[in-house]
Amino acid sequence: MGLSEAYLPPSSGAVAIGFVTPSSTVTNVADQLLASGSVKHAALGVVPTDITPQLAQRFSLPATTGALIVSVSPGSPAEQAGIKAGDIITKFVQTQVGNVTDLLVALRKQDPGQQVDVVVQRGATSQNLHVTLGDLATGP
Numbered sequence: 001m002g003l004s005e006a007y008l009p010p011s012s013g014a015v016a017i018g019f020v021t022p023s024s025t026v027t028n029v030a031d032q033l034l035a036s037g038s039v040k041h042a043a044l045g046v047v048p049t050d051i052t053p054q055l056a057q058r059f060s061l062p063a064t065t066g067a068l069i070v071s072v073s074p075g076s077p078a079e080q081a082g083i084k085a086g087d088i089i090t091k092f093v094q095t096q097v098g099n100v101t102d103l104l105v106a107l108r109k110q111d112p113g114q115q116v117d118v119v120v121q122r123g124a125t126s127q128n129l130h131v132t133l134g135d136l137a138t139g140p
Contacts, residue, residue, distance in 0.1 A: 045076020091119035
């Protein structure tokens with residue numbers, strides 16, 4: 001159950017595709033707006049993608065699970081912590097990251113300004129990095 005954001009009916013050529021924000025997110029945002037008039041979301045400052053078998057093969061990636069970092073925003077918490085494009089995030093805080101959704105769910109549970117541990121796979125080595133999260137409202 002959630003708040004409907006978009007719907008593509010069959011008449012548009014789609015097979016009735018809908019996009020929904022989960023009710024827990026809607027409730028959290030509403031509570032923040034009522035309490036303070038603004039909403040804060042933790043930001044990492046990366047563009048992640050899921051690792052498909054084709055991506056793993058084409059780029060000789062060391063893992064087939066995790067969130068592959070496509071780009072890192074300049075000056076972002078990720079850049080300051082040493083995360084680079086091509087890294088694969090395999091663990092965020094205490095959550096194993098199997099795909100981008102896992103990463104986003106784990107990030108959503110954090111607060112801006114919080115310091116978190118992020119495990120990245122870079123080539124054949126795994127690194128534990130410490131990231132101080134930014135605030136999406138003010139920029140990563």
